[in-house]
Amino acid sequence: MTELSEVLPAVLPPAKRSKRRDPQRLLPRWLQVLVIVLLLLSLAPVVYMLLISVMPDLDAAAGKIWPSEWVLSNYVKVWSTVDLARGLMNSLIASVSAGLIATVFGLGAAYCLTRFSFRGRKPFLSSLVGLQSIPGVMIILPIFVLFSSLGATLGIPLVGTRPALIVTYLTFAIPFATWLLVTNLRQIPVAFEEAAMIDGLTRFGALRKIIFPLMVPGMVITLVFSMLVGWNDVLFASVLTKPATATVAIQLQTFASTTEGGSLPLYGQLMSASLISAAPVVILYMIFQRQLIGGLTAGGEKG
């Protein structure tokens, strides 16, 4: 590209030449191509997973990379090998409930945190981040002890029930959702509701008619992201579920360890089950990838 403009300086008008050089280019072309190609190659395990999921079990067990014949039967059989439908439903119920509760509860707190100044506001904001870095094992342990002893006292089993799982999901969903909503609310000018209140609306009128409609996209994102954290959980579900309430993450893990011991491991079905349980997450993240990156950096800037 540069050689061409050197050879033909008279032919190309100067404006055009400067346009052809992209100021945003930060790496020489060879390095750029190298980085992109290598990183794309590193995605091979994803492609491999796809290939295994469409090959017969014999091929997979023999360590083949390319299927000798293409089959879709794995995607059909896996639903009866593992009760995947139940697992997906359990995951969906637990993660959506936790996400919804966290978003609704977080909204009130986020509104106060962004609109008023009061004693303890800053410590509260920082604790929202701090709470997210508490190791999950530390939270699940006392909750498990509480639920077990409470269940024994009341005579109703709590461990293994859905509500118990949802409560534990709230431990990370509430700080996370509140934090996301705070970053969202910061972008809505206070002047909007102040103008509305001067025009005679009450605080709650302004909240309902001005802020709420503006917050809908932010709330959807918050719901989606806090839901996804729940969907990906293994720790809490491994302690607090029984087979009937097991989330898809737990089912997959159990399936993986049982099928490995079998005479003909069902790797094809294992990979198709992996893809089925990952698909909702990957699709949602791809739809919201702009917000994902924006949310991360907002968190990074504000801590």
Next chain:
Amino acid sequence: MTTDAAAPSSAPTTPAPRAARRRSGSTVGGRPLWLMSPTLLLLTLVIVIPFLIAVVISFLDLDQYSLRSWTSAPFIGFDNYVEAFKASGLLHSVWISVAFSVLTTLVCAPLGFLAALALNTRFKGRFLVRSAFLIPYVLPSFVTATVWRFILRPDGVFNDLLAKFGIEGGQWLIGDKAFWALVLVDIWAAWPFVYMMSIAGVQSIPDELYEAADMDGVIWTQKIRYVVIPQIRNQLALGLLLSTLAHFNNFTLPYVLFGTPAPTPALTLQVNIYQTSFQTFRFGLGSAMSVIALILMLIPAVYYLRASKLTAAPGED
């Protein structure tokens, strides 16, 4: 209301006058701070109380037999803490976790940064590449671990690949090499986080800076060194701290990759506490170990909170 009230989060006002303005402005609609109380109540119920109970349990000799009435479990003072240091392999696990999280962060940083630099120009198919780069990160950890568990089997495709280069792979999921398997898989899954942090920063650098650098005739390494890095340094540093914490806290990946009991060379702190608590049912000891883990976590967390204040614009929180 003045017009600068329209941009509360970006206007560089000092906190004091802003607070005053808020107070006078919000008299119109009152200050319904009680809106926070449901959240505070819920947070107290699900985090604060369990947290305090965990501290109490760490002083009790609590196991599966005394679980039903945990309050009557015998109080044994600091015995759990002593045991945690002496006999639980805690220090070994701390070392594994720290080595693991620092090592993975150190490798992920240049990978993600280079990826962001490479994707900063427009080219055909850039959107596809950008989406593809996110895949390892957005894939649920339990899926990543399941796939790699399959790939890293002794007769799996990873060893087949190594054999092509004349290297004998052997066992990756048990024994000494397990630690390196964990590092490899975690890097594979985590580099896009640094990439995402970097690309947002790199794209916010105005064209003028690059153009000025171009006019000065700098070469690309200087452009990165003197234009890009100073502009995104804070963001990158925070991204790296966050990802170190995330690696340290990562439970799912080692748990699903190795199953339990995890191989000792790859026994991270979280998995060790989990096994102590939920496989051998030593709840007291597990609690003591998590209290120690939390104190260890506080060190980078406090550093992070301090560092993040440095990056906020003047007058911001």
